[in-house]
Amino acid sequence: MLGPLNAEQRHEQERQQGRAQSIEGRTDFTVELAADPKQPALDQTWDEDLLAIELHMPCRQVGGVKPRPAGVSRAARLASASPSRHAPDVLDHARGAWHSYCVCALSLLRIRKYVRNASMQPFTTRSVLYRFLIVAMTMLVSNMGLAQAYPTRPIHIVVPSSPGAGVTDIMARLVGQHLSVGIGQQIVIDNRPGASGILGSEVVSRAAPDGYTLLIANVSLVVNPYLYPKMPYDPLKDFMPVTMVNSAPLMLVVHPSITAKSVTELIAYAKSHPGQLNYGSGGLGSTPFLAAELFKSLSGIDVVHVPYKGGAPALSDLVGGQLSFMIENMPGTMPYAKAGNLRALAITSPQRSRLAPDLPTMAEAGVPGYEMSGWNGIFAVKGTAPEIVLKLHSEVAKVLHTPEVRQELAALGAEPVGDTPEEFGAFLKADMARWGKIIQEKNIRSDL
Numbered sequence: 183m184l185g186p187l188n189a190e191q192r193h194e195q196e197r198q199q200g201r202a203q204s205i206e207g208r209t210d211f212t213v214e215l216a217a218d219p220k221q222p223a224l225d226q227t228w229d230e231d232l233l234a235i236e237l238h239m240p241c242r243q244v245g246g247v248k249p250r251p252a253g254v255s256r257a258a259r260l261a262s263a264s265p266s267r268h269a270p271d272v273l274d275h276a277r278g279a280w281h282s283y284c285v286c287a288l289s290l291l292r293i294r295k296y297v298r299n300a301s302m303q304p305f306t307t308r309s310v311l312y313r314f315l316i317v318a319m320t321m322l323v324s325n326m327g328l329a330q331a332y333p334t335r336p337i338h339i340v341v342p343s344s345p346g347a348g349v350t351d352i353m354a355r356l357v358g359q360h361l362s363v364g365i366g367q368q369i370v371i372d373n374r375p376g377a378s379g380i381l382g383s384e385v386v387s388r389a390a391p392d393g394y395t396l397l398i399a400n401v402s403l404v405v406n407p408y409l410y411p412k413m414p415y416d417p418l419k420d421f422m423p424v425t426m427v428n429s430a431p432l433m434l435v436v437h438p439s440i441t442a443k444s445v446t447e448l449i450a451y452a453k454s455h456p457g458q459l460n461y462g463s464g465g466l467g468s469t470p471f472l473a474a475e476l477f478k479s480l481s482g483i484d485v486v487h488v489p490y491k492g493g494a495p496a497l498s499d500l501v502g503g504q505l506s507f508m509i510e511n512m513p514g515t516m517p518y519a520k521a522g523n524l525r526a527l528a529i530t531s532p533q534r535s536r537l538a539p540d541l542p543t544m545a546e547a548g549v550p551g552y553e554m555s556g557w558n559g560i561f562a563v564k565g566t567a568p569e570i571v572l573k574l575h576s577e578v579a580k581v582l583h584t585p586e587v588r589q590e591l592a593a594l595g596a597e598p599v600g601d602t603p604e605e606f607g608a609f610l611k612a613d614m615a616r617w618g619k620i621i622q623e624k625n626i627r628s629d630l
Contacts, residue, residue, distance in 0.1 A: 332393055332570050336368040339396045339560070342382025344375040348464055348493040349511045349594070353427050353558045354398045356590060360581040375491060378402050378465040380410065387415035391565035393574065397421065400558050402467040404614035408621040409467050417614070421561040423606040425575045427582065429557045430596035431531030432473050433515045434544065435524040436507040437500055445527050445547035448507065452483035459506040460486040462496035466626075469556040470496075472617060473509040473530055479624060480549050500524065511556055512537060512595035530554035537595045557599075559606060575603055 341354045351373065358369035374382030379402040389395035397403075403417045415421075434445065440459075442448035452459050463471035466489055478485060485506070490496040493510055500508050501523045508515070509530065516537065519526040528547040529535050531554075544552035560578060562571055579600035581587055591598050601609070 332573060333365055333367045335394065336370050337365075337394050337396060338370045338372050339398055340372045340374055340382050340386050341398055342374055342376075342379035342402075343464065344492045344494070345373050346494055348468075349428075349430065349513055349556060349596070350398060350400050350558050352513060352594065353596075356587065357398075357427055357560075357578060357581060360584065360587055361577060364577045364581060378406055378409070378467040380406055380414070383417075383421075384414045386561070386563060387420040389563050391563040391567075393562060393566050393570035395563060396424070396574070397561040398427070398558055399561060400556060401469050401472060401613065401617065402465075403561075404610055405467045405472065405617045405621065407614075408618045409626065418610065420564050422564055422566055422571055423603050423610060424560040424562055424571055425578050425603065426557055426559040426599040426601050426606050426609065427578070428591055428596040429555050429599055430594065431512060431529045431535055431555055432470065432509050433512050433519070433529050433538075433541070434477070434507065434509050434527045435500070435515045435519060436527060437503055437505065438523075438525055439503060440506055440525075442527070443525070445542075445544065445549060448527060449481045449483055449548065452481075452485055456484040457486060459483075460488050461507050461509070462488045462490055462500060462505045463508070463510075464493040464496060465489045465491065468493070469554075470508060470510050472620075473554045473556075475624060475626065476552065476554055476620065477509060477544070477549065479620065480552055509554075516595070535595055536592070559610075571603055575600075 339354050339358055341351050343350055345351055351371075354371050358371055362369040374385050376382070379399060383397060383399060383403060386395055386397040403421075407413050407417065434448075436442060436448060440448070440451070442451050461474050463474060465471065466487075470493060471487065471489070474485075474487070477483075488496075488499075488505060490499070493514055496505070496508060497510060497514055497518065499505050501518055512529070512535065515524060515526070518524040519538075526538065526541055528542050528544045529538065530544050530552065532543060532545065534541065534543060544554075560574070562574065582591075582598035582600040588598055
């Protein structure tokens with residue numbers, strides 16, 4: 183038979199009873215604590231703790247997905263359930279959100295265990311820990327709310343070129359028009375031309391990482407650091423790739439005053455008249471500029487570059503006879519070629535285009551190893567929540583693969599892409615290395 187309890191033992195017994203009542207009275211979660219309060223059960227594995235929380239913590243209905251019954255495994259529930267009326271991506275999103283919520287709750291619970299068992303700590307220390315716990319829980323709830331509610335206001339897509347000055351602007355408006363319907367918010371196209379796209383890209387790099395300011399850019403974003411000595415941003419560190427929108431070949435066109443009827447004849451003419459032919463582009467580092475420089479490098483010709491503030495004014499001067507040739511995007515050059523204002527010689531993709539099946543590729547026309555496709559992609563500001571980036575990717579990918587948008591892209595000679603942020607990021611690194619090597623070998627530099 184046990185003797186009477188001393189004062190310290192009675193105090194400890196009362197504390198344990200109070201803790202048990204406090205835990206029993208809670209409705210949000212129940213977790214068993216160790217019998218000995220001085221030895222809290224913190225040696226469980228992460229998966230066991232997470233499973234305990236998943237089984238005991240009630241789940242709110244997310245996106246129409248019903249909460250999982252307590253004590254029933256996911257495999258058993260899926261096996262016995264009827265086919266879901268929800269799309270797989272909605273279910274995956276709900277499960278991912280629930281798992282993230284459980285992991286965050288487990289972390290907060292561990293902190294709570296530590297605070298509750300810190301009986302020998304001074305009052306001030308416990309007070310600080312409690313305040314930290316409250317702040318952490320508030321941040322968790324607010325961040326979850328923001329991610330679920332996004333977007334709640336118009337989204338701006340910054341185009342670093344003039345309105346109508348190339349495929350990048352066309353793609354921004356095409357995607358923005360259909361994206362606004364899918365996300366239920368207005369998409370504002372914000373043209374910020376200047377310095378080969380640097381000015382517009384800088385605006386986005388300095389914006390808040392909240393998903394409401396996006397950038398649509400082309401290859402200029404990754405090649406400008408090789409061309410300009412002082413850059414206000416790092417293309418790989420200051421932006422988060424969302425997805426590539428499209429890939430499209432370019433077309434080599436010449437003014438009718440140039441007698442060349444084929445690529446080989448143009449090369450021969452340029453070699454017999456070194457430095458006399460010129461070509462235009464939307465600026466140093468633009469896709470047409472790089473395409474022409476690759477042509478120069480592989481063919482060994484000497485021609486003069488004339489930079490413009492966008493592809494549209496350059497094409498206008500080519501039609502007017504101020505330029506000899508251009509390698510420009512097909513949506514811009516095709517109407518002039520069909521009207522007879524320009525002569526098309528080849529396209530830059532490895533395969534022939536469905537829009538001009540009789541037009542040979544550059545490799546077929548006499549420039550072995552030539553391959554060039556223009557691309558446009560959407561970027562978020564560095565630090566944007568991963569949930570927002572994934573939502574943007576999902577919505578843009580849906581837009582790109584709708585029959586209506588695919589048809590519109592095909593009319594422009596472009597193919598929809600919609601790859602994942604990881605795939606797009608890997609492409610950017612490889613493309614930056616490829617063009618960096620060419621630019622350094624040719625010693626191409628900006629005068630700025």
